[in-house]
Amino acid sequence: MVKIGIDPGHGGNDPGAIAANGLQEKEVNLAVALRLEKLLRNSGYSVFMSRNDDRAISLVERAAYFNREQVDLVISLHVNSADTATAEYICTFLLAPGGEAELIARSIQSQLVEITGWPDGGVRTANFYILRATKAPAVLVEMGFISNEDTASLLATESIQYSLAWAIYRGLGNYLDFTPIDYQGHWAQNAIQQALDSGFMSGYPDGTFRPDQAATRAELAAVLIKLWSQLKVNA
Numbered sequence: 227m228v229k230i231g232i233d234p235g236h237g238g239n240d241p242g243a244i245a246a247n248g249l250q251e252k253e254v255n256l257a258v259a260l261r262l263e264k265l266l267r268n269s270g271y272s273v274f275m276s277r278n279d280d281r282a283i284s285l286v287e288r289a290a291y292f293n294r295e296q297v298d299l300v301i302s303l304h305v306n307s308a309d310t311a312t313a314e315y316i317c318t319f320l321l322a323p324g325g326e327a328e329l330i331a332r333s334i335q336s337q338l339v340e341i342t343g344w345p346d347g348g349v350r351t352a353n354f355y356i357l358r359a360t361k362a363p364a365v366l367v368e369m370g371f372i373s374n375e376d377t378a379s380l381l382a383t384e385s386i387q388y389s390l391a392w393a394i395y396r397g398l399g400n401y402l403d404f405t406p407i408d409y410q411g412h413w414a415q416n417a418i419q420q421a422l423d424s425g426f427m428s429g430y431p432d433g434t435f436r437p438d439q440a441a442t443r444a445e446l447a448a449v450l451i452k453l454w455s456q457l458k459v460n461a
């Protein structure tokens with residue numbers, strides 16, 4: 227079974243970059259990581275998290291953990307920051323071109339750009355510690371710029387956190403050759419499948435269903451009316 231290492235950057239007394247609105251990079255990294263973990267676990271993968279709460283873990287410990295657990299690939303999650311508030315793009319880093327890491331990076335990056343619609347910063351190389359110290363192929367995603375005000379307000383929302391996790395999951399799906407379904411393994415999977423098949427409910431345009439997202443009154447009304455017209459047809 228494929229073992230996947232997820233590394234939410236920073237944590238504890240190391241907040242990472244901080245936005246003008248007070249949002250801390252470590253919070254975004256963890257929120258996306260936890261969503262990604264769930265999606266992958268529901269698809270049957272074993273997931274190894276370098277942290278799953280707000281604590282400080284050194285880079286050396288993180289790499290050692292992944293090497294000890296002999297994971298097959300590592301995804302490190304960060305948010306970029308720049309001196310200019312206008313910088314905004316999403317990009318994926320690897321240590322050096324070629325090999326599995328580049329395939330993973332390209333697969334993830336294309337989904338990130340497609341799903342977020344953010345400017346494409348491309349696949350880049352960098353001599354980051356986590357990339358060179360892990361034995362498994364590793365990539366590091368910089369999920370936009372926290373120094374950009376618009377991006378920072380978006381990054382604070384569950385919606386974009388979910389989209390980022392979904393994009394990385396879909397990218398991994400293309401690389402590992404599985405079909406990405408975000409309600410797979412959910413306790414209500416069968417009910418969701420029937421609701422979709424019957425046309426009573428539909429997913430989001432990006433292919434997600436977001437099973438744990440609360441429904442609005444408008445969405446409830448739409449479902450009830452579909453049900454009502456069906457009952458009238460059958461009456």
Ligand SMILES: [Zn+2]
Pocket residue numbers: 235236242243251304305
């Ligand atoms: Zn960072």
